[in-house]
Amino acid sequence: MIRLASILYxxxxxxxxxxxxxxxxxxxxxxxxxxxxxxxxxAVLAIPxxxxxxRRLYQG
Numbered sequence: 240m241i242r243l244a245s246i247l248y249x250x251x252x253x254x255x256x257x258x259x260x261x262x263x264x265x266x267x268x269x270x271x272x273x274x275x276x277x278x279x280x281x282a283v284l285a286i287p288x289x290x291x292x293x294r295r296l297y298q299g
Contacts, residue, residue, distance in 0.1 A: 256281030
């Protein structure tokens with residue numbers, strides 16, 4: 240399951256980090272620190288999401 244979660248993480252983290260960066264840019268707060276923080280937050284949030292999706296796929 241860890242291999243599947245790793246593959247899913249690579250897809251989910253880019254999606255969530257990109258969405259968070261777009262949200263920061265739309266909000267008008269376009270400093271380097273907030274953009275980097277949004278990208279890091281999306282990458283961290285993707286860890287449990289990838290694990291949950293991998294578990295769901297393994298369960299059937």
